[in-house]
Amino acid sequence: MAKGPVLIELDDDAAPSVADAPPVPDTRPMVAQGAAMQAAAQIAARPPSRLARWFWGLAGALLLAVLSTAAWDFVNAWIARQPLLGWAFAGLFAALVAVLLAVAMRELAALRRLARIDGVRRAAADAVAAQDLVGARAVVDRLDTLYCDRPETQWGRDRVAELRGDQLDATGLLALADAELIGALDKAAGREVEAAARQVATVTALVPLALADVVAALTANLRMIRRIAEVYGGRGGTLGSWRLTRAVMTHLVATGAVAVGDDMLEPVLGGSILGKLSRRFGEGLVNGALTARVGVAAMEVCRPLPFAENARPKARTLVKQALGGLFQGQSRDTSG
Numbered sequence: 001m002a003k004g005p006v007l008i009e010l011d012d013d014a015a016p017s018v019a020d021a022p023p024v025p026d027t028r029p030m031v032a033q034g035a036a037m038q039a040a041a042q043i044a045a046r047p048p049s050r051l052a053r054w055f056w057g058l059a060g061a062l063l064l065a066v067l068s069t070a071a072w073d074f075v076n077a078w079i080a081r082q083p084l085l086g087w088a089f090a091g092l093f094a095a096l097v098a099v100l101l102a103v104a105m106r107e108l109a110a111l112r113r114l115a116r117i118d119g120v121r122r123a124a125a126d127a128v129a130a131q132d133l134v135g136a137r138a139v140v141d142r143l144d145t146l147y148c149d150r151p152e153t154q155w156g157r158d159r160v161a162e163l164r165g166d167q168l169d170a171t172g173l174l175a176l177a178d179a180e181l182i183g184a185l186d187k188a189a190g191r192e193v194e195a196a197a198r199q200v201a202t203v204t205a206l207v208p209l210a211l212a213d214v215v216a217a218l219t220a221n222l223r224m225i226r227r228i229a230e231v232y233g234g235r236g237g238t239l240g241s242w243r244l245t246r247a248v249m250t251h252l253v254a255t256g257a258v259a260v261g262d263d264m265l266e267p268v269l270g271g272s273i274l275g276k277l278s279r280r281f282g283e284g285l286v287n288g289a290l291t292a293r294v295g296v297a298a299m300e301v302c303r304p305l306p307f308a309e310n311a312r313p314k315a316r317t318l319v320k321q322a323l324g325g326l327f328q329g330q331s332r333d334t335s336g
Contacts, residue, residue: 114243117233120146120304127170128306136170140177143304146233147181156181178305182232186299189231190313193295194322196224201288201323205281217287221245224291225298232302285323292318 071093079086120142127135140160147153159180167173203216225245293315300307 111243113233114229116146117302117304121306124174124305128174131170133168133170133173136173137164139305140164140173143177143181146304150233152184153181156184174305175308178308178311182303182305185231186303186313189228189295189299189302190318190321192224192227192231193292193299193318196220196295197288197291197319197322200291201284203284204287205284213283213287217291221291221294224295225302228295228298229302232299232304288323289315289319292322 075086075090075093077086078089120139123135123142124139126132127139144157144160147157160177163176163180164173167176200213200217200220203220204213207213207216222242222245295318296313296315299313
């Protein structure tokens with residue numbers, strides 16, 4: 001038996017060609033999914049269970065009872081030992097209770113403002129559906145009352161007051177109020193959406209820390225929704241802002257809108273280039289785009305008038321205005 005290597009000669013026609021070899025599969029995800037925004041949306045939209053509500057309610061009541069009893073015993077003990085110092089402590093506790101009551105009243109007022117805007121929006125929708133001109137005029141009067149203390153709406157309110165007599169149907173009257181009064185507020189709300197989208201995109205792209213992008217996305221969206229509510233007159237407190245955020249995120253999750261693809265980012269990147277970007281920059285673009293989509297939903301929820309048909313702002317337009325050029329250098333580098 002021969003020892004050593006064996007040489008097998010093949011014909012030239014039978015030799016395999018390198019060009020015929022299949023490409024090496026790339027197991028990395030080519031398209032970013034916006035994991036931070038999807039996680040933030042799931043957190044904000046998740047309703048608390050009944051057991052959790054009972055737990056936090058009982059825990060809060062027990063904690064309040066313990067603190068109240070401890071404060072009462074503390075003040076009485078000091079009054080017995082040093083009356084002057086004890087009454088000073090009593091005054092401090094009374095001031096603290098007064099501040100807490102003021103905070104509670106402010107939260108209730110914020111919830112009442114949100115409920116008032118919801119009532120105006122429902123009344124406007126009912127007036128358009130029934131073509132009720134009297135109801136539409138009542139809605140316009142309520143809008144004038146809602147914004148009477150806003151100097152930046154003075155011109156729009158004057159225009160509506162001047163031209164409302166020429167409108168002979170509910171749709172035309174509410175369209176006039178929408179264009180002359182609410183249109184300027186839409187622009188201000190759109191600027192808030194663009195700023196939040198840029199912030200989320202930048203933080204996601206530049207901060208590689210774990211969960212930092214989720215926290216940044218959640219806080220930026222909470223702040224954006226609160227500011228949008230303030231633009232439209234629903235200056236919500238902490239409870240009101242969280243209620244709005246849950247309503248917006250629940251709507252997005254239920255409709256499957258917490259997803260984005262190349263079609264939404266095409267106005268920014270000029271084509272299907274998302275898969276060619278680095279993962280961090282791709283995630284930044286997607287999270288910014290999803291923030292813009294959340295902003296549009298927040299405008300729809302906070303607006304005192306429902307959007308007319310085909311008048312709803314496009315998330316793609318806001319994405320282009322907010323993110324256009326933000327990662328322009330990166331996209332040039334990856335496409336070059």
